[in-house]
Amino acid sequence: MERAERPDLPSVTTTAALLRLGRILSTVSAGTARHLVRRSWRRLRGRPTTAADWPEELARIVERLGPAFIKFAQIASTREDVLPPRACTALKRLHDDVQPMRPQDVRQALAEHLGPGWARSLTDFHPEPLGSGSIACVYPARLSDGTRVAVKLRRPGLTDTVRRDVAILSTVFALAGRLPGLRGAPLADMAHAVGASVLRQLDLDTEARNLALLRDDLSTLEFIAVPAPVSALCGEACVVMDFVPGVRDHVEVAELSTERRRALADQTLRAVFEMLFCTGLVHCDLHPGNLRLTRSGSVVVLDAGFVYRVPEVVRENLALFFLNLGFRNGPRCAEAVLASAEQVDGRSDTAAFTADMTRLVDRYGGTTARDFDLIAFSTELFASQRRNGIYASSEFVFPLLALLMVEQTVRRLDPDVDFQAIARPIVFRAASGRPAGERRRRLETAG
Incomplete structure (x- = not known):
């Protein structure tokens, strides 16, 4: 049959993968230890302890692990038929409410993309994000003619870590797909698809083109809206688009x-x-x-x-x-x-x-x-x-x-x-x- 081009996932050296895996295990261990210490402290002070607070710690751990892990968690958060409702609720925060970019990183990203005079193109720029995702943050602003827009800026320094994490997660899911209870599920293919998507999301110029295509494709649906990109201001690390009230x-x-x-x-x-x-x-x-x-x-x-x-x-x-x-x-x-x-x-x-x-x-x-x-x-x-x-x-x-x-x-x-x-x-x-x-x-x- 006809096959579409399937993007290759990145290969990483064994040393790089092992070093990153060590940091992942350290992050998970530290988060688990914090959770256990909090529970023990509550017991010592005579306060009731329940298992209800573990989903919040899980969300914090995933947030610290970075974009690739957050993407898988976002998918998991939609499956209340698979995960406990409390876990889904906690993980839903990762859709658009992770730790925002530092103000100096925001200013640097704007200067790198639009030049030192970026304020002439984007007036009334607000440093308080509308949404804060794993790969980018979105900020309100206005164009020089007063038009309200949303500015999506990619976080700095993500590429190498994301590539390693995608390779590690793809391997883990491929191995999980060999377990007796999971042999029917296409885990390896799904991990490949999600991993490739995370890597694509690093290129915001491609996202701007996709937005324009989707907007045109869905224009006949009465209740569906897709913001239009401002093509002249979009690039690899930035998307400027219509602000949707x-x-x-x-x-x-x-x-x-x-x-x-x-x-x-x-x-x-x-x-x-x-x-x-x-x-x-x-x-x-x-x-x-x-x-x-x-x-x-x-x-x-x-x-x-x-x-x-x-x-x-x-x-x-x-x-x-x-x-x-x-x-x-x-x-x-x-x-x-x-x-x-x-x-x-x-x-x-x-x-x-x-x-x-x-x-x-x-x-x-x-x-x-x-x-x-x-x-x-x-x-x-x-x-x-x-x-x-x-x-x-x-x-x-x-x-x-x-x-x-x-x-x-x-x-x-x-x-x-x-x-x-x-x-x-x-x-x-x-x-x-x-x-x-x-x-x-x-x-x-x-x-």
Whole structure:
């Protein structure tokens, strides 16, 4: 099958990896020791101790470990079905509330990017960040004509540490994927995808271009907003973009009316499916920090650092899979997976895989967000592929990541939303916009 270019992860020397691993273990040990000392001190003073405060220490440890670890923690924080709710709550702080840059680093970054006269281009610059992420911080400012903008500045001195951490984490996840209970899950591919995304996020010039593309791709969706970059002021270490009012205000789902929640769930899913099936430019990092609910009732998509271009053949097979999942047609779903597999040979048991898919699709097909468990579904799917000698394309990992990141947000907005029904017309529209041929006929005859 056609394969997209898969970015290589960095290689690091054994000495560098071991030195960094030593610092990682030291950081984890120090954080654990602090937590135990606090608990012991409370006992000595007769104060009650519970296990409820350990998630906060976990978040502090992850923050000290740096961007690569924070990225994995951000993904984990969206999975309240996997981690304890207290842990998810603590880790959510890492979306946009880590230790901000020092003022001198902010001034240095602005001078390096825009020159010593940066204040003429960016007036009324506020050093108090709107958001503070693992790789960059965002600040409010105005252009010389008075237009309000947000300025995203990359933290200094990240590159070498991030490269080492990505290599270490990729190795750890690859080893974990060999454990008996995890052999069905594509941990190595997911670690590769997330690691590559962290490295891409170091290049803010690419992010600015991605923002412009996403804004154009999603412009027809009424409640979805994407800030426009100010291209003339963007570069490798800086993105200047439209300031979107209300983004900083934290809005709880419970504050929105039922009608608005349903509309937002619908629009959020449509945005993801437009990316997956139509445009192919997929935002794979839609955690709550990058998918903001505003008091005006819209959803703002931020941070286009982790964006992936899905090849057309993968989009077509994914569309065929989703369409037949809604129709509960297991054999056709199996056909879509087999068509996208990297390897199907004489040792592959396609009949057994088709039987597995039929049972799986019978169980999950046509269900609402409340009853569809994407992690359980994906794990069973990959386990069957492995068991039956079918090697899935790693390109499917990126759409899976996009859906994993947004699933819990959509479920909180409207647990009864029928995501498969929302996908169906988008799939048909995507098919009708392509040249006629065998692949299009496969979509039109699905079900």
